Amino acid sequence: MSQSTTLKSISSLLNISVSTVSRALKNHPDISDKTKKKVQELAAMMDYEPNAHAISLRTNTSKLLGLIVPALSNFFYTSFLTALEEESRKHGYTLITLQSGDNTNIEQENLKLCRINHIAGLFIAISPETKNIDSFLRMEKNGVPVIFFDKVPDAENCNKVRMADEEAAIMAAEVIQKSKRKKILALFGNQEFSITKKRWKSFTGYFEKNAPATEVISVFVSSTQEAITETEKEMKQHEPDAVFCMSDEILAGAMKSIKKLKINVPKKVAVIAISNGFIPQLFDPEITYVETSGMELGKLAFNRMINYFNGQTTSQELIVPSKYVKGGSI
Amino acid sequence: MSQSTTLKSISSLLNISVSTVSRALKNHPDISDKTKKKVQELAAMMDYEPNAHAISLRTNTSKLLGLIVPALSNFFYTSFLTALEEESRKHGYTLITLQSGDNTNIEQENLKLCRINHIAGLFIAISPETKNIDSFLRMEKNGVPVIFFDKVPDAENCNKVRMADEEAAIMAAEVIQKSKRKKILALFGNQEFSITKKRWKSFTGYFEKNAPATEVISVFVSSTQEAITETEKEMKQHEPDAVFCMSDEILAGAMKSIKKLKINVPKKVAVIAISNGFIPQLFDPEITYVETSGMELGKLAFNRMINYFNGQTTSQELIVPSKYVKGGSI
DNA sequence: ATCATTTTCGCAAACGTTTGCGGCATCCGT
DNA sequence: ACGGATGCCGCAAACGTTTGCGAAAATGAT
Numbered sequence: 001m002s003q004s005t006t007l008k009s010i011s012s013l014l015n016i017s018v019s020t021v022s023r024a025l026k027n028h029p030d031i032s033d034k035t036k037k038k039v040q041e042l043a044a045m046m047d048y049e050p051n052a053h054a055i056s057l058r059t060n061t062s063k064l065l066g067l068i069v070p071a072l073s074n075f076f077y078t079s080f081l082t083a084l085e086e087e088s089r090k091h092g093y094t095l096i097t098l099q100s101g102d103n104t105n106i107e108q109e110n111l112k113l114c115r116i117n118h119i120a121g122l123f124i125a126i127s128p129e130t131k132n133i134d135s136f137l138r139m140e141k142n143g144v145p146v147i148f149f150d151k152v153p154d155a156e157n158c159n160k161v162r163m164a165d166e167e168a169a170i171m172a173a174e175v176i177q178k179s180k181r182k183k184i185l186a187l188f189g190n191q192e193f194s195i196t197k198k199r200w201k202s203f204t205g206y207f208e209k210n211a212p213a214t215e216v217i218s219v220f221v222s223s224t225q226e227a228i229t230e231t232e233k234e235m236k237q238h239e240p241d242a243v244f245c246m247s248d249e250i251l252a253g254a255m256k257s258i259k260k261l262k263i264n265v266p267k268k269v270a271v272i273a274i275s276n277g278f279i280p281q282l283f284d285p286e287i288t289y290v291e292t293s294g295m296e297l298g299k300l301a302f303n304r305m306i307n308y309f310n311g312q313t314t315s316q317e318l319i320v321p322s323k324y325v326k327g328g329s330i
Numbered sequence: 331m332s333q334s335t336t337l338k339s340i341s342s343l344l345n346i347s348v349s350t351v352s353r354a355l356k357n358h359p360d361i362s363d364k365t366k367k368k369v370q371e372l373a374a375m376m377d378y379e380p381n382a383h384a385i386s387l388r389t390n391t392s393k394l395l396g397l398i399v400p401a402l403s404n405f406f407y408t409s410f411l412t413a414l415e416e417e418s419r420k421h422g423y424t425l426i427t428l429q430s431g432d433n434t435n436i437e438q439e440n441l442k443l444c445r446i447n448h449i450a451g452l453f454i455a456i457s458p459e460t461k462n463i464d465s466f467l468r469m470e471k472n473g474v475p476v477i478f479f480d481k482v483p484d485a486e487n488c489n490k491v492r493m494a495d496e497e498a499a500i501m502a503a504e505v506i507q508k509s510k511r512k513k514i515l516a517l518f519g520n521q522e523f524s525i526t527k528k529r530w531k532s533f534t535g536y537f538e539k540n541a542p543a544t545e546v547i548s549v550f551v552s553s554t555q556e557a558i559t560e561t562e563k564e565m566k567q568h569e570p571d572a573v574f575c576m577s578d579e580i581l582a583g584a585m586k587s588i589k590k591l592k593i594n595v596p597k598k599v600a601v602i603a604i605s606n607g608f609i610p611q612l613f614d615p616e617i618t619y620v621e622t623s624g625m626e627l628g629k630l631a632f633n634r635m636i637n638y639f640n641g642q643t644t645s646q647e648l649i650v651p652s653k654y655v656k657g658g659s660i
Numbered sequence: 661a662t663c664a665t666t667t668t669c670g671c672a673a674a675c676g677t678t679t680g681c682g683g684c685a686t687c688c689g690t
Numbered sequence: 691a692c693g694g695a696t697g698c699c700g701c702a703a704a705c706g707t708t709t710g711c712g713a714a715a716a717t718g719a720t
Contacts, residue, residue, distance in 0.1 A: 004445075004472070006676055017700045022678065032698060052446045053383040053392070054676035057705045062383070064447075072412045082402045085429050089436075094443050097427040099415050106419075113424050115334075116382045117394075142334070252612055259614040282582055282612050284589035336706055347670045352708065362668060384706035387675045 005046040014038060056118055065093045065305070066114040066122040070102045075248050076150065076276045076294040077125065083298030084123065091306065093120070102127040111135055119144060121305045125151040128192035133158065145308040149301050151193060152317075159308070160317040161301045163292035165195055166202040168322040171290045172244055172272050173206035179330050181242035181270055183215045185234050187250045190222045199246050199274070227253025235261055235269075242330070245273040248280075255283055270330035277325070285328030296320050335376040344368060386448055395423045395635070396444040396452040400432045405578050406480065406606045406624045407455065413628025414453065421636065423450070432457040441465055449474060451635045455481040458522035463488065475638040479631050481523055482647075489638070490647040491631045493622040495525055496532040498604050498652035501620045502574055503536035509660050511572035511600055513545045515564050517580045520552045529576050529604070557583025565591055565599075572660070575603040578610075585613055600660035607655070615658030626650050 011021045016035065024031045024039035025048075031039075056062040065088055069077040081097065088095045096117060100107035107127050114122055121144060124136070133153045136146045145159065152160040176184060186203055189196045200218060207214045217238055221227045227245075231254040234240065243258070245251040251273040263269050265285060273280055273289040280287035297320050304318060341351045346365065354361045354369035355378075361369075386392040395418055399407040411427065418425045426447060430437035437457050444452055451474060454466070463483045466476045475489065482490040506514060516533055519526045530548060537544045547568055551557045557575075561584040564570065573588070575581040581603040593599050595615060603610055603619040610617035627650050634648060 008676075018677080019679075019701080020699055022676095023699090026678095030698060035698085049442065049446050051387070051448065051676050053386040053448060054705090055678080056383040057381070057387055057675090057707090058677045058679090060705070072408055072415065078402055078408045081427070082429070085402065085427060089428070089440070089443075094447060095427055097411070097415060097425055098419070099412070110419070112379065113419075116379050117424060118381065118383060255612070279612070282585070282609070338706075348707080349671080349709075350669055352706095353669090356708095360668060365668085381706050384675090385708080387677090387705090388707045388709090390675070 004051075005043075005048045006051070007048075010039065010042055010046065010048060014042060060118075062118050062120050063093050064096055064117055064119045066096045066098065066110075066117075066119040066124075068098045068100055068107060068110050068114075068122070068124040070100055070125060070127055070151070072097075072099055075278065076292070079276055079294030080149065080298040080301070083295035084302055087299060087302040091302075100127050102129075104129045108135065111139070114144075115139070121145045121147070121308070123147050123149055123301055123305070125149055126153060127151075128190055145305060145313070147301050147304050147308075149297060151195060154194060157315055159304060159315055161297060161304055162195070162317070162319060163297060164319050164322050165198040165292075168274050168290045168292055169199040169202040169246070170206050171322055171324055172274060173203050173210075175272055175288065175324070175330060176242050176244065176270065177207070177211050177214070179242070179270055182213070183238065183240045184217065184242045184244060185231070185238070185240040186216055186218045186244040186246075187227060187231065187254055188218060188220045188246050189250065191220045196220070196246070203244065221250060221253070224249045224253040228256050231257035232261065235263065240269065242270040242272070245271070245275075248273070248275050248278075251275060251279055251287065251289075255287075266329050272330050274322075280325070280327060280329075283329070287329045288327035289325050291323040291325050293320070293323070334381075335373075335378045336381070337378075340369065340372055340376065340378060344372060390448075392448050392450050393423050394426055394447055394449045396426045396428065396440075396447075396449040396454075398428045398430055398437060398440050398444075398452070398454040400430055400455060400457055400481070402427075402429055405608065406622070409606055409624030410479065410628040410631075413625035414632055417629060417632040421632075430457050432459075434459045438465065441469070444474075445469070451475045451477070451638070453477050453479055453631055453635070455479055456483060457481075458520055475635060475643070477631050477634050477638075479627060481525060484524060487645055489634060489645055491627060491634055492525070492647070492649060493627060494649050494652045495528040495622075498620045498622055499529040499532040499576070500536050501652055501654055502602050502604060503533050503540075505602055505618065505654070505660060506572050506574065506600065507537070507541050507544070509572070509600055512543070513568065513570045514547065514572045514574060515561070515568070515570040516546055516548045516574040516576075517557060517561065517584055518548060518550045518576050519580065521550045526550070526576070533574065551580060551583070554579045554583040558586050561587035562591065565593065570599065572600040572602070575601070575605075578603070578605050578608075581605060581609055581617065581619075585617075596659050602660050604652075610655070610657060610659075613659070617659045618657040619655050621653040621655050623650070623653070 007018045007021045011018045021039050024036045025043060072078055085095050098110040100110055104127055133155055140146050148158055148160045150162055152162050188200050204216050207216050219230050221230050227250045243254055245254050265271050271287050273287055274292055275289040276294050277291050280289045300318055300320055337348045337351045341348045351369050354366045402408055415425050428440040430440055434457055463485055470476050478488055478490045480492055482492050518530050534546050537546050549560050551560050557580045573584055575584050595601050601617050603617055604622055605619040606624050607621050610619045630648055630650055
């Protein structure tokens with residue numbers, strides 16, 4: 001490794017002290033304009049770049065942010081990451097990206113990596129088994145803010161940003177009700193997720209209250225593959241006239257079976273989904289959906305972090321509203 | 331920020347020196363088993379975790395790896411990232427993820443972030459305008475290996491890993507030829523990419539050589555939207571009996587137009603693509619494709635990096651073979 | 661008991677930066 | 691000319707770690 005230019009190398013070339021160089025480069029008022037100019041010019045010439053490790057060590061701060069998600073193969077998380085990376089870069093932060101694989105042990109390992117690298121803040125979508133969030137609260141007590149997103153814990157005393165899960169499910173339910181469909185196959189994700197619970201409760205609750213005659217068949221699946229088999233089974237057995245999918249992965253599976261069985265959409269069966277926005281448009285007709293944008297959530301999460309840095313440290317739960325996107329599937 | 335436990339805090343509690351604690355924790359033979367035990371037990375009790383910044387500063391090494399991609403909204407890159415993150419974690423490295431937005435300036439900014447954070451190695455898919463790779467070569471000269479992947483420069487004196495672009499295009503061409511189709515709409519990406527050039531040359535070259543009677547209409551598009559409009563135009567104008575798409579984004583656009591025009595696949599028109607593997611299966615019939623797996627490439631790239639760390643520093647170009655996946659679209 | 665060897669540990673410097681403090685010049689007002 | 695204020699800069703410590711070297715203590719050989 002060839003040595004890069006440091007404050008010291010600049011200082012010795014100019015026969016001034018390291019501290020003067022340091023202050024000159026940050027426009028400290030103690031330094032005369034003449035030396036400032038000298039230093040800054042030489043620094044530019046020598047391509048001086050500060051050593052982040054030295055700064056972190058000395059100041060006990062860093063420009064690193066941590067992100068932990070269950071899996072990046074999930075569209076929602078990659079679009080969250082896309083937005084988060086962009087915002088981070090614009091504000092001078094650098095992102096450390098980690099996957100937990102929905103495994104609590106790996107999640108803790110990743111958390112440790114975050115601590116070791118002394119990140120300035122953490123964004124995390126917790127894995128389903130994670131009940132105990134003490135280690136995260138401890139981070140926050142140590143001055144490292146933790147923003148939970150999407151898959152958030154139930155606890156009150158923490159910062160969360162999430163989609164309007166209840167609202168999204170209700171919007172979908174309303175659309176189905178208006179279409180006069182009477183027998184709905186409702187496909188949800190892993191029952192352990194609070195996000196699933198919220199959506200299920202809102203969706204089924206809506207019909208109980210506003211259209212009790214409507215039959216809602218709730219099915220919980222935890223993979224695209226399972227969505228395929230369950231949809232096929234239910235379509236044959238109950239012949240529903242509407243299908244609701246709470247995520248892109250589930251939608252992909254459900255549509256596979258619907259096409260295989262050659263069931264006409266929307267004539268024979270209406271389809272509506274909650275989605276991140278890309279997948280529904282691949283089908284013909286395009287699937288009507290309620291959008292939960294990972295990018296929007298990413299921006300919001302980053303803003304929350306910045307506000308935390310600026311002193312707003314009391315716990316909040318922020319919610320991104322949903323957006324109805326009309327396709328031709330209902 | 332509450333202070334974490336350090337070598338010093340451990341040493342003062344045990345009334346021994348910092349250096350002894352340091353050595354005890356790494357099983358240095360100079361330290362007696364008795365003190366080793368004492369130190370390690372206390373360290374475990376106090377949840378000691380080394381400070382990565384201090385280590386990096388002192389040893390001039392780091393466990394950070396950099397990744398720069400044009401955009402994470404591209405499926406291929408997210409699957410590359412998925413694999414790379416996994417491998418990195420397993421080997422004790424932490425990943426810094428950056429997007430360039432296909433912009434040379436941002437790319438250089440990101441490179442600077444990598445230097446400032448003193449990464450141990452860099453993976454990069456360069457943006458199309460990047461002609462001059464001096465800044466990357468300089469990194470390598472400074473001891474930081476650079477692995478170019480997917481979008482690789484033409485230069486010889488650098489390390490590259492990429493998909494078998496020529497082979498993939500030829501595999502697709504062979505399948506089309508066997509299907510006896512005679513007029514092919516071939517959709518390629520941005521003409522600036524070396525990857526596009528390679529695929530175009532191989533694909534058209536194959537027909538010139540093996541089936542000169544076949545008409546190949548090559549069209550270059552640089553977005554899904556453009557793929558939609560161009561496909562519609564070409565389908566109407568030339569009525570091809572086969573469509574070749576060199577990427578997932580293009581496939582999504584092409585299929586949109588084909589469905590809109592209600593053209594039967596595969597009867598009226600055959601479709602074949604080069605793809606990362608998820609999108610083709612969403613259609614009905616499933617699209618036949620040649621797989622270029624981002625995850626495979628990610629694993630290979632990481633391996634190359636490790637080998638570099640172990641002394642294999644001479645430039646290499648590694649290539650992942652393609653895989654033919656049969657659908658029902660041809 | 662003596663000396664040589666080995667075991668076990670501590671000292672101190674170094675990595676690159678920031679920052680409180682103190683010191684020397686220079687300047688101003690009287 | 692004198693005192694005080696001000697401008698400009700350097701010293702040195704500190705962040706947490708690693709590591710060459712030397713020194714003390716323990717062990718072994720004779």
